[in-house]
Structure formats: structure tokens, C-alpha cells
Amino acid sequence: METSDFVVFEQQDGIVTLTLNAPEARNALSSQTQWDAVVGACERVQRDASVKVVILTGAGSAFCAGGNVKDFRDKRGLAEGSGMAVRENYRNGIQRIPLAFYRLDVPTIAAVNGPAIGAGCDLACMADIRIASERAIFAESFVKLGLIPGDGGAWLLQRVVG
Numbered sequence: 472m473e474t475s476d477f478v479v480f481e482q483q484d485g486i487v488t489l490t491l492n493a494p495e496a497r498n499a500l501s502s503q504t505q506w507d508a509v510v511g512a513c514e515r516v517q518r519d520a521s522v523k524v525v526i527l528t529g530a531g532s533a534f535c536a537g538g539n540v541k542d543f544r545d546k547r548g549l550a551e552g553s554g555m556a557v558r559e560n561y562r563n564g565i566q567r568i569p570l571a572f573y574r575l576d577v578p579t580i581a582a583v584n585g586p587a588i589g590a591g592c593d594l595a596c597m598a599d600i601r602i603a604s605e606r607a608i609f610a611e612s613f614v615k616l617g618l619i620p621g622d623g624g625a626w627l628l629q630r631v632v633g
Contacts (some may be wrong), residue, residue, distance in 0.1 A: 494531025
């Protein structure tokens with residue numbers, strides 16, 4: 472087992488389990504370090520020909536609570552700067568995650584163990600297969616916050632549910 476600050480990478484034979492590991496924050500995807508950790512884990516899988524499948528899950532009671540909406544309110548993180556700066560923040564930040572999953576040559580399974588909200592729902596949609604526990608809930612709640620699903624959710628969701 473190998474652990475970054477945010478992603479626990481476990482490999483047994485050809486099965487890799489990636490666990491989002493910030494249960495106190497409900498595994499929210501809200502910082503460059505976290506996005507880099509997810510992308511880095513995908514790149515590591517892609518380099519290893521012995522990997523046959525990836526399982527993505529969350530530590531604690533949530534799969535992933537999405538982004539930190541307070542950052543948008545306070546114009547921090549992704550929302551920092553001018554409109555063009557925000558665009559680049561997305562491109563160089565969270566938007567790298569769906570591309571990293573798309574590039575994987577092995578199947579991915581989202582083991583959704585609890586709420587998958589906003590970017591967390593989008594993350595589940597990035598997987599090839601979703602398996603949901605009885606505690607799982609899914610929400611694309613961007614519109615309630617006056618946001619767009621800037622990590623691919625508008626494209627992914629309709630392909631998953633029709």
C-alpha cells in the first residue's frame with residue numbers, strides 16, 4: 472500500500488484500489504494537491520501493464536462531496552482571478568481528472584459508498600461502472616449554486632443515464 476495525502480493507492484495482483492482519503496471533509500475535491508494526487512494515481516496505473524482494473528472509492532461515510540463551494544463564494548482556488556484566470560484554473564486543475572480517467576486502458580469501477588455530490592457525482596460518472604451501496608446518493612447540484620459542472624459533468628451525466 473502507498474498513500475499520498477489524499478489518495479490511498481493499494482494494489483493486489485492486477486487490482487488497484489484508489490481511496491479518496493479525507494473523510495473529515497467528506498473526500499471533497501477542492502485543491503490542486505488533491506487533483507494532482509488523483510491524476511498522478513491514474514498516470515501510475517496507466518504506466519503499469521500488470522494492472523487489470525481500478526476501483527475508486529471514498530474513505531469514511533462519503534464517496535466524494537464535490538468541491539468547496541465556499542471557495543467560489545470567497546473567490547479562492549478555482550474561482551480566483553478574472554474570467555480568463557478562472558478558465559485556466561479549471562483547465563490546469565480539476566479538468567485534468569476526467570482526461571486522466573479517459574486515458575486509462577483498464578476498466579474503472581466507482582464503488583460509491585455514500586454521497587457523491589457535484590464533482591463527486593461527476594467523478595463517479597467518469598468510471599466505466601458504478602456500484603452503489605444503500606447509503607449512496609447522487610446529486611448534480613451545480614445549478615442550485617449558480618455554477619456549471621466544470622469538470623465534465625454536463626457531458627458525462629447524459630452518457631451515463633441517457
